[in-house]
Amino acid sequence: MREALFIKKNKGRWQEMQANPSQYPDEMAKEFIQLVEDLGFAKTFYPRSSITQYLNTEASKRYIGLYENQKADTKQLFAFFKYRLPLIIRKHHAVLFICFCLFLLFVAIGFFSANKDETFIRQVLGNGYVDMTEQHIAEGHPFKVYGYGNEVLSFFFLFLNNIKVSLIEFAGGILLGIPTIKGLMVNAIMVGAFECFFFRHGMGVSSLLTIMIHGTLELSTFVVAATSGLVMAKSWLFPGTIKRLDALKQGAKEGVIIALANFPMLLMAAFFEGFVTRHTGIPLFLKLVIIGTSLAFVVFYFIVYPIRLQKQLNLSRKD
Known part of the structure; x- marks a missing residue:
């Protein structure tokens, strides 16, 4: 041409x-x-x-x-996780604290109920799971269940399943938060009954050191997901001086933002459970590093950093 x-x-x-x-x-x-x-x-x-x-x-x-x-x-995206999300978490710290206390209460109920009634564990965890785990304990591989399946497929399944659970907890806020609290209760009681089962077999510390590799982040997401749902329920029930519909819209928006905090943690929890927890023979030091780092992140990002950021914002406004 x-x-x-x-x-x-x-x-x-x-x-x-x-x-x-x-x-x-x-x-x-x-x-x-x-x-x-x-x-x-x-x-x-x-x-x-x-x-x-x-x-x-x-x-x-x-x-x-x-x-x-x-x-x-x-x-x-960086500004969202550095400023907006922590400030909204700070705004609803009271709801977060209530959800954390409820979670601990329900875990204690599950643990002590299982300790008092042996059949309670089977009612909560199911006969199949209990029988299988008892067989694994007898074989000397108590946490063998985490080694089943392909690592990559397990990672994706766990991630998608936990996302579903978190979204259901958030969505429960539109029904006055009742499904949200029920979901938190069911998950927490299962955790308590599960730990009681291993403590009964003299493996409580071993189970914590193994399960909390992924559980530190995963259990934290239960509390955050419940917070997102109750923030929406609170706006619906107690609109304050604005219209109820406007309060619901604001609460739903802030609840979604809090729920988004779960995605990175769910991703990492699924990664640990799919690729790391299954290797029960990893050194104790490495287990403690993973658990300690995860716990430090949760405490810093959801408690310490939002408080510090709010104080800095208040000081800058005064200046």
Whole structure:
């Protein structure tokens, strides 16, 4: 194709792109691809032409625009987890504390109920699971259940299942939080009965050191998920001075934001359970490092950091 014909054929499109460059990443990427294709053609057949330089300049502009958009998206995500989420958590620290206390209460109920009544463990965990675990204990591999299945498939299954549980807990807030509290209660009682079962067999400490590799984060997500649901329920039940519907919208929005805090923790908990917990022979030091690091993160991000950030914000407002 002659250069004049090539220019005549595409001139209108190039002028439109130059006059009205897209501000949306998807459209900008489409323009970039088209310009790169034109540039490749021009470089092949008209390497020394001014049109080649023109197309190179326009393609570079789109590339820089795409790069800046990516940086902006990354900054927004970083700002969300650094500022917005912690401040909303701080706003609802009282609800978080109540959910934590309820969780401990239900765990204690599960533990002591199982300790008083042997049949309670089977009612909560199921006969099949109890019989299987007793067989594993007799074989000398009490935590063999964590070694079943493919590691990658286990990781995805656990992650998706825990997300489902968290979303159900959040959604329960629209029904006055009753399903949310019920879900927290069921999960916590199962944890208490589970630990009682191993303490009865003289393996309580071993079970904690094994299960809390992933459980430190996973159990924390139970409390955070319940908090997200009760924040929505609280806004519905106690709207304050604003309209109930407006309060519900605000509570639902803040509940969703709190629920989003669970996703990174659920991802890591599923990773630990799918890839690490199954290796019960790992050194004690490594177990303590994983558990300690997970616990430190939860305490810092959900308690210490929000309080510190709120204090800094208050001081900056005074200044």
